[in-house]
Amino acid sequence: KNQVEQSPQSLIILEGKNCTLQCNYTVSPFSNLRWYKQDTGRGPVSLTIMTFSENTKSNGRYTATLDADTKQSSLHITASQLSDSASYICVVSAIGGTGGGNKLTFGTGTQLKVEL
């Protein structure tokens, strides 16, 4: 069964500090991995998308890494801001089958809170 596990479940950090969120997956065959930011009551917004051959991808203060061998990914947030407070969701896509959404497996997210 395809699964995506995220850790920690929640995290509180001080403004200006860095943090790293983890994602482990068992989705196969692997196509790509995405990180989304979801503000409370809003739809998810794409941060990064990485394919099998990509090890790292940055989007401003967000840097995602991917180790396809160990099936792990991380999202590193640098110099956190209050506006970074949100849920960060890891989504892994598999190859094959019919339709697109069926091949997406969502993690339950890491709830990040940035405080003064």
Add this chain to the structure above:
Amino acid sequence: ETGVTQSPTHLIKTRGQQVTLRCSSQSGHNTVSWYQQALGQGPQFIFQYYREEENGRGNFPPRFSGLQFPNYSSELNVNALELDDSALYLCASSLGASGASDTQYFGPGTRLTVL
């Protein structure tokens, strides 16, 4: 903003009723996917439409149905509402036939409460 809109933003219904949720995709996006997100959980895939045809479905009963229109709008219909249907319903649009490889642009969601 993602260019994807949903209506209404909030909705309260009672058990047994029927509901229609609406989504307007980005212009030119031929694929729309619908998701159900319970509180504290990740989105669960309901179904996907490509050029007005359903081309993928998750583990949801037939009382969840949909439509996609040529003007890039779509609907999610839920019949015989149950308490467990209370959730945030998200739609996401993407360019190609397979939402798995394309970037999906999510709408803000409709918060449905079933009493």
